[in-house]
Amino acid sequence: MSDLLAARWQMGISLGWHMLFAAFGVTLPLLMVLAEGLGLLRRSPVHLQLARRWSGVTAVLFAVGAVSGTALSFELGLLWPRLMGFAGPVLGMAFFLEGFAFFAEAIFLGLYLYGWERLPAWGHWLSGLVVAVAGSASSVLVTAANAWMQVPYGARTAASDPLGAALGNPVWPRMAVHATLAAWTAAAYAVAGWTAWRLLREPEGPLRAERLAGLRLAMLVALVGAVAMPVSGDASARQVAVREPVKLAAMEAQFTTRAAAPLRIGGLPDPARRTVRWALEIPAGLSWLAFRRGDATVRGLDAVPPSRWPPVTVTHVSFQVMVGSSLLLVVAALLFWLRAARSRPPRWSLRLLVAASPFGFVALETGWFVTEFGRQPWAVAGLMSTADAVTTGGGISFSLLGFILFYAALSAAVVYFLRRLDSASPDPGEGPGDALREEPALPGVPQRAH
Secondary structure: OOHHHHHHHHHHHHHHHHHHHHHHHHHHHHHHHHHHHHHHHHOOHHHHHHHHHHHHHHHHHHHHHHHHHHHHHHHHHHHOHHHHHHHHHHHHHHHHHHHHHHHHHHHHHHHHHHOOOOOOHHHHHHHHHHHHHHHHHHHHHHHHHHHHHHOOOOHHHOOOOHHHHHHOOOOHHHHHHHHHHHHHHHHHHHHHHHHHHHHHHOOOOOOHHHHHHHHHHHHHHHHHHHHHHHHHHHHHHHHHHHHOHHHHHHHHOOOOOEEOOOEEEOOEEEOOOOEEEOOEEEOOHHHHHHHOOOOOEEOOHHHOOHHHOOOHHHHHHHHHHHHHHHHHHHHHHHHHHHHHOOOOOOHHHHHHHHHHOHHHHHHHHHHHHHHHHOOOOEEEOOOEEHHHHOOOOOOHHHHHHHHHHHHHHHHHHHHHHHHHHHHOOOOOOOOHHHHHOOOOOOOOOOOOOO
16 A cells, blocks of 8 residues: 555544544534533423433543644644645644634533532533534634635735635635534434434433433424525535636536436446436536536536546545435434424334434535545645655655544444443442433522422
8 A cells, every 4th residue: 555545544444433523523512512501491300311421422522623623733744744834824723723622622611520519500501612612613623724724815825824724714604614513413313313222222210301301302303404404505606616627527427527417316426437327417407506507608628638537436425425314314303303203202203313414414514525525636825746745755655543542432432421420320339320310400490309
């Protein structure tokens, strides 16, 4: 394996793994704050208990996300030193700003975790709100670095004005909104799917009320994210059509420049023959979606030499999988709220949520594939190729193996701790459940029996 390929694999595995925790880092604090807010407004011990349990899960995933994020920062310098030398002022500015949000999140998460029974009730809730806002801000700000690599706005003045280049990039806001909605949808569906599975296995018991409350809150966030995501995706795609036409051509497997370009659903591209097999084509659909005109001309891959084509097959297939998964999540969320959001959801709806839950992360990861593969062969679009950005140090295959083992061990630890937290019961026992055995005695909140 060449050093370039090994570096790309290592960066891809690291980012793909970190994204799982970044999505939970954005979404779980939101769910936690919603649960506690409802608990305080309704004086509901069930929701307060739920917020407390989710805060424990948030702490575990935040710690793992911080570790994987730190590993990524080392990898950027070790694997891509020439990229950092070229784009360091802009990427560094984005990471610098993201660092402020991260510190705020860490500090207030500590206050939140240790503030139960120690802070005034609404003061405690406000500390959780800061965690939720800072978690989202962290994700939004770090997206500015990736947005600049896709469209290097202000490249000529980036060294003297990195803040303007990072935050003035017109593609950044749409990318940030779309990424945040995708994170909400993926993590909320994961929480809902896990909760539905537990309800199927244990339909009765002391945690039933808490799990039902958690299921509805997770599906509320999932509904908002799933319905808004196609809207933001359409806005992002129209921007890609104007600013990154080669990426759009790869996404849609549009090999030739033409007016009234069709929209392809499914299909397998054959770059050698410049054809797409087994696709359902909607006449003029791509022209209309990209430019809101059926007769608009869409630039094809023939506008650039084949050496500058992104990997068309993986980009097109990833895009199709992302769109299909997103539509499935919209249908599942609507079905739940229209037909199943009752005090006792039918078992078919719980099974549906269990089956649908992985597709949130499928959509998130394949969407990221589209963004990153679609930019190739560039590290910074049009300015620095990926081959020119990689280190010349050598030995990356050993580093790749080491990181795979590291992430495997970390994954096993995460699964172990999450299972312990999920099974914590108000019943007598040892372990993390000790903290959940009593009703949260928040000042000013009367205690009720379940």
